[in-house]
Amino acid sequence: MQSGATSIAYETIQAKDGSLPLLLPMSEVAGRMATQIGAQYLQLDRGGKGVLLGGVPGVRRAKVTVIGCGVAGTNSIKMAMGMGADVTAIDLSVKRMAELDDLFSTKITTLFSNIDNIEKSVRESDLVIGAVLIPGAKAPKLVSREMISQMSKGSVVIDIAVDQGGCIETCKPTTHQEPTFVVDGVTHYCVANMPGAVAQTSTYALTNVTLRYAQMIAKLGVEEACKKDDALKLGLNIYKGDLVYKQIADDLDLQYTTLKI
Amino acid sequence: MQSGATSIAYETIQAKDGSLPLLLPMSEVAGRMATQIGAQYLQLDRGGKGVLLGGVPGVRRAKVTVIGCGVAGTNSIKMAMGMGADVTAIDLSVKRMAELDDLFSTKITTLFSNIDNIEKSVRESDLVIGAVLIPGAKAPKLVSREMISQMSKGSVVIDIAVDQGGCIETCKPTTHQEPTFVVDGVTHYCVANMPGAVAQTSTYALTNVTLRYAQMIAKLGVEEACKKDDALKLGLNIYKGDLVYKQIADDLDLQYTTLKI
Amino acid sequence: MQSGATSIAYETIQAKDGSLPLLLPMSEVAGRMATQIGAQYLQLDRGGKGVLLGGVPGVRRAKVTVIGCGVAGTNSIKMAMGMGADVTAIDLSVKRMAELDDLFSTKITTLFSNIDNIEKSVRESDLVIGAVLIPGAKAPKLVSREMISQMSKGSVVIDIAVDQGGCIETCKPTTHQEPTFVVDGVTHYCVANMPGAVAQTSTYALTNVTLRYAQMIAKLGVEEACKKDDALKLGLNIYKGDLVYKQIADDLDLQYTTLKI
Amino acid sequence: MQSGATSIAYETIQAKDGSLPLLLPMSEVAGRMATQIGAQYLQLDRGGKGVLLGGVPGVRRAKVTVIGCGVAGTNSIKMAMGMGADVTAIDLSVKRMAELDDLFSTKITTLFSNIDNIEKSVRESDLVIGAVLIPGAKAPKLVSREMISQMSKGSVVIDIAVDQGGCIETCKPTTHQEPTFVVDGVTHYCVANMPGAVAQTSTYALTNVTLRYAQMIAKLGVEEACKKDDALKLGLNIYKGDLVYKQIADDLDLQYTTLKI
Amino acid sequence: MQSGATSIAYETIQAKDGSLPLLLPMSEVAGRMATQIGAQYLQLDRGGKGVLLGGVPGVRRAKVTVIGCGVAGTNSIKMAMGMGADVTAIDLSVKRMAELDDLFSTKITTLFSNIDNIEKSVRESDLVIGAVLIPGAKAPKLVSREMISQMSKGSVVIDIAVDQGGCIETCKPTTHQEPTFVVDGVTHYCVANMPGAVAQTSTYALTNVTLRYAQMIAKLGVEEACKKDDALKLGLNIYKGDLVYKQIADDLDLQYTTLKI
């Protein structure tokens, strides 16, 4: 603000339908990464119980529970299916589960999100992935510590949305430097910036969606670009040094200025 | 024998590799029927627990365990997968399970046949299909009454090979007239001639494999045909009134005559 | 009404887009059941022609025609594919058929709904499933008695929406006690409450969608809940003893009271 | 022979199990080409009835019958499935059809090879591909002219093994210069050297299997190479000017010399 | 106009969401045809490099790039996958590519539409299909002559939307009489009316969508039908001899009359 700069935040660019187009690709990457990382921490040399996600013929497959079947959760499911796990997908939306049934047919189990289903499924799982993200709101704690403590030792828990609260009681954000901690014998991986580990893929994914905004601004200037594109306008956080995004001003107790473009 | 007839039995026509070509199609039919019939008896109006094999999106799929992954068992598995069930296939042969993994990939779970795996899988199942057939020998009783009694009420058990002993302790042959009985709250369907219920399909399937023998005999006469085809020769049970099949003579304590063709 | 009760009907809870969220899961169950039941009545011991839906290798697969590709029809199609039948799906919406082509690719045939296509497909079918449901309107009689009479003896016809008129001329509602009747040699199964036969699955499916309304009412009371949720409000049929749903009042010639919430 | 050369023929190199390893890749190419070329000649601008193999959503798919499910036939089936056709595969071997059922599941229809099945399937087909190849013997004429004449005008018939007799009565070899002729309104494509049209693919495919023989000969000389590899030895037709392959000597009435290596 | 006729143009019947329902089926047909025709022109006997789309086991598959993943492009992709090609799909919409990932999973590669991706993918391709159609606007020239000239000799380029400009610089409309021309050694197929080659399929596809309009007009007369259906009304080009479609009047410099219905 002191420099008089104008700044646009990726995470507040928002389309009319409430979707966040610049966060989308990161959800895809994080969802896929979550399964891959879960597979790693199930390895003995990473402190896991020494189970292969897909087992081998004649030996049980690992059980994976994914809670929340939005973009991130669906991508976790795809990888878990691909690696041969026995996947249970849990969601509140019957409509979304019918869509998964269309796409994945009999390859996974879909269960309605209620305490009984979550408790039973978590308890029997080798890997639990939390992927509940409610834009602009804290996710409810669907998985309690008690459920976690019933998982067998050396199991793994990952919360994709941990930086926005997450849906698993025992999760708290970690970093790539110290990515995991153990609660009740269960490894917790909660790196907030998972896509950073596959930076090449993530950068291209991000550029694919940001490029058109960059081009618009380069061509038209910020003002005209924001007039033309409402989603972009919502991305404006600081305009010529003034803080013009209400919620941030409130959260940080800073001076709010009404945007005039 | 008194009529002086010559008779050839389907079930003793045997190829060099020990396979029984005229029984093969009946195994295919019986395997597919077993799942279809299991689904019926899980219906409430047939005394079942009222569960749909594939569930619906958000509601658990029925669990089906198939013991024995030969021709019959594999066909049961195909139908169970197709109807959306959560299928566990159990077999002694690691090689066979690797083949199933090639064909069905991550759509089913394969488990090695041992007591632990069978007990756990049977106990959690809605439908258990026994498909263990050892040519010329009694199948071992892999599923005990104790395991059956641990299944939840209204579950269903089917033994495809019940007429040759079967692999489930509580099974004994029944008929299309009175196809089922109940043990410990679990419906048992053990009709020995399951393919009879889809006679059109079965007749064509059988004709496909018998036709060439009929044609050979019509063209060459029994003697020449049997000389030319060793498998057919093994099918000869009575030749011009003489009993020429050793094992049957022994079993029935009848006069055995050495075949001279 | 005399008891002064307030009653909410599942079938009139209606979302803005005209969909009936509490009927949806029953359509899923009924669609899947229709194929399973069709397979049963094609068995010889149930009066059918003795044909297995999927045939076996070398023997023809049964031909199944599904008319109407909404929720119920699509679920019938999934089961019919899964059981190995040769499936033809008929619908008026080219858009819907393109979606089926996306999902099922070359595993089924899709045909536009016109007399020629229906007549030819019905005539050649072993099993015809009617799944045309037009909310708030009678379905047109797309399959005439003449078409039915051209089917071969021992074929099966099922009309999922028979309680709302159905789309097959010869169908009239039956019950689980006497589920079928025969017209021109063709078995008709027209149980209005098909999902009742898999009550466990159906109950969970229904609870998945009703729970949130029950919770809202428990928490807020009927009045506040209905104010907050327009779909629920449409479900109100009797409010404190007054009949407040116009169409029912008209249909039953009872006193109608305008709802005041 | 006059030049005193030694020559080895691809088509007589034969493994112990009777297979012809150097002809295999050409069967793969020819099988795939047959479907592709069939699709072309169904186009109106090539004299066909103007039908797209896979139809489009709402419009019937073309019906393709493949007779003979060896290497060539299976590759024709794969392409026909891939292009969306309604495929019927006909073979004498129930075992082979069970293998196809394992691989292609419910995506195709398999029928036992008898006159009824062939006649009905050919009559209703838009494209018939003959792929019956019996090594060292003439294929039986399974498709008669009468059957062909019952196909609708503008249909297409292709015989992959036409140079060795073929299994379709009306087929006779043609060339890339004049690839087709018409019988009873049905286009016949019978180019003996189909793989020549995709020479790049064919050359690599052929080289993949011939290279090791070339390397052996280069390294060891013909004599040692033939001693070491029985299949190669059978490929020797002329050795230092002498005709050493009995059947060719007989067929062409030339002097036969016993091979002495 | 002189005859006083009333005429309705398929291509201007337009739904509220801007879609053109009567052009849709032609996009489906053209998309599928494009791959089929591309496969033909890769044959040596059609001037191509002699490559089979799917290769054979052990030999490389042809590389196909489809630019634009709307209805036409998606249908080209389906056929190319089905024929075994190595497919790259390029589009500007990340959302559309995520949908393709749902449907086709790991069977194709999806790439964001930018110069780098297009250039690299075109250069390495055997077949490039342009399928960019922007209703009411010229498509941008995404593939330059320079890119085309880097393709290897005997490759093929097809532009499905060539009659509306197309997205490939070197393409210009051709006819079924003279369908192709060669630029820099690359065969260009640019027939504007591709679906004409499969007239039977196309006619049914078109009738499926036009029938209801014909029925409405027959029943209600043009005036009432157009009042009732806004999409149809937009199809009116000439009404009782008057030109009532503004854009055509402008384009052809003719007298425009305001429609009064």
Place this chain on the structure above:
Amino acid sequence: MQSGATSIAYETIQAKDGSLPLLLPMSEVAGRMATQIGAQYLQLDRGGKGVLLGGVPGVRRAKVTVIGCGVAGTNSIKMAMGMGADVTAIDLSVKRMAELDDLFSTKITTLFSNIDNIEKSVRESDLVIGAVLIPGAKAPKLVSREMISQMSKGSVVIDIAVDQGGCIETCKPTTHQEPTFVVDGVTHYCVANMPGAVAQTSTYALTNVTLRYAQMIAKLGVEEACKKDDALKLGLNIYKGDLVYKQIADDLDLQYTTLKI
């Protein structure tokens, strides 16, 4: 030997067809692990180039080359396909590649094993997995250091059979303690005992195949068991203190005693 013990080695139990039944499950585990571990080391936080195996929609998938398509290689391929990579499978056996084409259809590319194919494919790959195992012989060095040095920085190379020589020139055995080293910017993972990292899965897999031998020995004693089972007999290395396995005696220059059972 000094203790007078009798010892049986897993790795020399050998069936008549030359297969090693007790090593089989370890090949399955190692094959699947190789892909999973490759994915890890492509992560930035493990020194990789930061690429996700399956990419995301719109971003390139990683390219994986698997050399050798036996048990281990095929399992690597399955995982790589499942994780969404662009897979190339290279083998010398055209027959094996045709089998892969049957199973995986158009989801992977198969290439014949020659220098050109290997060089091009390795150069363009993000992950190369060597899975060439020739029982009783050293694998040829198919991938040279020069090829490795052409891979882009941060790529990964894994040799599953490194403990038996391996097929990649730059590979040498490593341990779980120090699993990787870098050559020319390419990470090499060559842990000889990969299955140890998923000990639970591996133990069950191994027990599935060893149990029957243990049972035989427990029941019959070593002598009788070895008489009854030739494969087991070949497993005898030391018998009552005498070294009875010739090759080991030769390799270690120890006294060899002829086995007398």
